[in-house]
Amino acid sequence: MNKLLLRQLKKVFGDSQNIPKEIEPFIALVGSTYDHADEDRHMVERSFDLSSKEMATLNQKLSKQSEVLEIMVSERTKELRNEKARLLAAINGLSFGFIIADMNDKIILKNPALSKILELKDIPTSVHDIAKAFESIAEGSIVAFDLISSCKECVEFKRIIEKKEVEYGKKFIRFFCAPIFTEDETGHDGYTETIGYVLLIEDITEAKILERSRDEFFSIASHELRTPLTAIQGNASMLLDFYAEKISDPDVKAMITDIFSAGTRLIKIVGDFLKISRLEQRRLVFEAEPLSLVEVANEVMNDLRILANNKGLELRLDSPTDGLPQAFADRDKVKEIFTNFIGNAINYSQEGSVDIAILRAGRFLKVLVKDTGVGISPHDQTLLFRKFQQAGDVLARNNSQSTGLGLYISKLLVEAMGGTTTLEESTPGKGSTFSFTVPIAP
Amino acid sequence: MNTIFLAEDDEYIARVYTRAFRIAGYELVVVTDGEAALQSLSSIDPLPQAIILDVSLPKTSGLNVLKSLRSNSRFEHIPVAILTNSFPKETEEQFKSAGANLYMIKIEYKPGEVVEKIEQLIKDHVTTNKS
Numbered sequence: 001m002n003k004l005l006l007r008q009l010k011k012v013f014g015d016s017q018n019i020p021k022e023i024e025p026f027i028a029l030v031g032s033t034y035d036h037a038d039e040d041r042h043m044v045e046r047s048f049d050l051s052s053k054e055m056a057t058l059n060q061k062l063s064k065q066s067e068v069l070e071i072m073v074s075e076r077t078k079e080l081r082n083e084k085a086r087l088l089a090a091i092n093g094l095s096f097g098f099i100i101a102d103m104n105d106k107i108i109l110k111n112p113a114l115s116k117i118l119e120l121k122d123i124p125t126s127v128h129d130i131a132k133a134f135e136s137i138a139e140g141s142i143v144a145f146d147l148i149s150s151c152k153e154c155v156e157f158k159r160i161i162e163k164k165e166v167e168y169g170k171k172f173i174r175f176f177c178a179p180i181f182t183e184d185e186t187g188h189d190g191y192t193e194t195i196g197y198v199l200l201i202e203d204i205t206e207a208k209i210l211e212r213s214r215d216e217f218f219s220i221a222s223h224e225l226r227t228p229l230t231a232i233q234g235n236a237s238m239l240l241d242f243y244a245e246k247i248s249d250p251d252v253k254a255m256i257t258d259i260f261s262a263g264t265r266l267i268k269i270v271g272d273f274l275k276i277s278r279l280e281q282r283r284l285v286f287e288a289e290p291l292s293l294v295e296v297a298n299e300v301m302n303d304l305r306i307l308a309n310n311k312g313l314e315l316r317l318d319s320p321t322d323g324l325p326q327a328f329a330d331r332d333k334v335k336e337i338f339t340n341f342i343g344n345a346i347n348y349s350q351e352g353s354v355d356i357a358i359l360r361a362g363r364f365l366k367v368l369v370k371d372t373g374v375g376i377s378p379h380d381q382t383l384l385f386r387k388f389q390q391a392g393d394v395l396a397r398n399n400s401q402s403t404g405l406g407l408y409i410s411k412l413l414v415e416a417m418g419g420t421t422t423l424e425e426s427t428p429g430k431g432s433t434f435s436f437t438v439p440i441a442p
Numbered sequence: 443m444n445t446i447f448l449a450e451d452d453e454y455i456a457r458v459y460t461r462a463f464r465i466a467g468y469e470l471v472v473v474t475d476g477e478a479a480l481q482s483l484s485s486i487d488p489l490p491q492a493i494i495l496d497v498s499l500p501k502t503s504g505l506n507v508l509k510s511l512r513s514n515s516r517f518e519h520i521p522v523a524i525l526t527n528s529f530p531k532e533t534e535e536q537f538k539s540a541g542a543n544l545y546m547i548k549i550e551y552k553p554g555e556v557v558e559k560i561e562q563l564i565k566d567h568v569t570t571n572k573s
Contacts, residue, residue, distance in 0.1 A: 219528070223498070226527040230548045231454030237552040238458070242465055267549055 001027075002034035097201035100180070101127050105151065108196065117203045118168065127151060127199065137169045145175070155179050155194050165208065172208040176200040218277045225270050229263060236260040272405040279412040286333060286416060290326040290441035293334070293358050293365055294319050300338040301356070308346050314353035315342075324358060327365050328441035329417045337413055340406045341369040341434055349373035349431070364419060364437040375428040384423055385411045410436065445469045446560065447490040449479040449507060450525075451499055455548065459494075462553035466561070476502025480510055489520060491564050495542075497526040505540060512541035521567040523560060543567065 006016070009027070013019050019027065091098050097114030101107050105127040115123070118133050131147040145166040154161045154177040163175040177199050181192040236259045239247070247253045278284045294317070301315050308315045327334070345354040352372025359366055376384065385407050411421045419437035426432035446468050450456045456472045463470045471490065473479045476499040483493070493511065495504040504524060511517045523544035524537050534545040544563050546556065 223528045226549045227452050227455065230527060231452070231458055233549070234455070234458035234462070234553045238462060238465075238554065241552070241554050271549075 002031045002038070004038075005031050005034045096203070097199075099127065099130075099199040099201070100196060101151070101199060102196040103155065103194070105148070114201060117171075117173070117201055130199075130201075134166075134168065147175070150175070151177050151197055151199065155197055158192075158194060165204070171203055171205045174200075174202040174204045176202070215277075215281070218274065222270055222274050226267075229267055229270065233260065233263040233267060236263060269405070272409060275409055276405060276412065279409065279416065282416070284416070286330045288328050288330055288417065290328055291331050291334065292324075293327050293367065293438065294324065296331065296334050297338055297356055297358065297367070300335060300342055304339070304342055304346060307343075308354060311346065311349070312351060313346060313349055315346075315356075316353060317356045317358070319358040320360070324360060324365060326441040327438040329438045333413045333417065334438060337410045337436055338367070340410045341367070341436065344406065344434070345369050345371035345373065345432075352431070360440070361437060363440055365440055366435055366437050368424065368433055368435045370431065370433040372431040375430050375432055376423070376426040377428050381423055381426060385421060414438070445471055445488070445490045447471045447473075447479075447483065447486070447493045449473050449476065449493075449495045449499055449504065451475060451496060458553050459556065462557050463560075466557045468557075475500040476504065476507050479507050483511065483517070489516070491520070492560050492567075493517070493520055493522045494525050494560065495522060497524060497537075498528045505537065508537065508540050508542055519567070521563045523563060525556065 005027070009016065009019060091109065092111045094111055094113055097117045098109075098111040099107055099114060100109040107125055107127065107129075110124070114120070118130065120129075120133055122129070124130055124133075128148065134145070134147060145163050150161045150163065153159065158179045158181060160179075161175070161177040166173045166175060177197055179194050180196045180198060181194045183192055236256055239256050240253075240260060244253070247256070275284070297317055301317060305315055342354060342356065349371045350373070354372075355368075355370040357368040357370070359368070407421075414421045414436045418439045421436045422434070424433040424435050444467065446463055448456065448459060448470050450459070450472060451474045453474075456474070460470045460472060468491075471482070471486070473482050478501075479495070479499070480502065495507055497504040499507070504526070508522060508524070511520075511522060521543040522541065523546065524542045525546050525548055527548045537545050544559065546559065548556075551559065
């Protein structure tokens, strides 16, 4: 019998002998209920016991994991701190002013160069403070550059804004504004959120002064050179043109002729110098028009035919019989390039021929000039198209008429019109093929 | 004697052109700055057949001399040539619209060629004014 039930029955009847016989089946029934209850309790107790153990193991695991996590977090924090230190050092070390602003133009981060460049007395807290500095330095005159609206444009259209030369008192400033945007957490494709912008403020005063003095140097130097050269050349040419009969000594006449020739070369060098300086500063005006390259080539070939014939060189042009589209370029400049390429081919060839070919190459027309001249060694090929480079000293000695600037000028002219210049091939002793391209008229 | 007026501040160049014009049968009246040009021209008699001006002249620029000449009816029928070696801020078109009849870069022409160009200018001018 169930122990608990037995104890309860003893409390009621004193002894188990006193339990009336007629309730025994009932007691047996109750007893089995008690037994079931006991079994249930055992089950609960056992499972409780088990889960306690499991909990303990889990706890242990968790605390281990949290330890690992803590180490990781502290390491990452340190990394982040180092990263931040590096970034800040980089930003603070920049020679130009640096600002990170939020969407309300509030300055979140800036570097010391900013206040130094703009000579700010108070610490700026907003980009509006910077804009005010521009207004106050302009002293009532109109500020040529609206900083705030430029920043707005940058953020609104997610576009980099650059202003190259903004006057700031006696300084010249370059502005650069770039938007900062993040990818949206919801992961929508292409959706980004703009959270502010980066503003760079660079002091370009020195570069500007340097550029100006370079310009002035060139125009003054060229004028100062051209004036005495005009006098030297003028006198030499007049001696030869009007007093030739009075010069009886052939040596004297030869010397005057040399003065005139050297003067002519010097004048050409000064002229080339000027042209290069204008081309490099993009000051030369190009007037592009639809034109026939074959026509220009023929003009130049007619001009240079005497020079070629005197050396016994053949001058030939080859172009597709079904015609070519028109080029879109500045006629005089194209003529100058042709003259330079064909002139070089004639100058550097002692015998054989100069072959010019014009063909279509995609959106461009390509002009090939092939000579049977001295050729260019692989080493000298790397020096071509540079300023003051005639390929090799040997060639330079052979050709005192050249300034060494022709190929470089041609390259600048071709590039300014959107084309390219190339040395197609060259074999020393056999000849070279040069080419240039000009865009086809739309 | 046929006279040509020249404002030129470089003495070597002035001498070159003086010789070149003399060979061609002209007398060249030379002044060396802008103010001298204006002063000399105000009393010049007889009038020169042509006036040649340098651009970068001391005291008053060639452009100023040109403008002042073109506002004076006395010089209405006299051709003015600009002969320069410098790179003025003004373009050839600006000198032409201010009344210059010819614009030349000195170094691009031999003195003999400059004389020929001026002679042609005088000839063209006479024909234009007669017609």
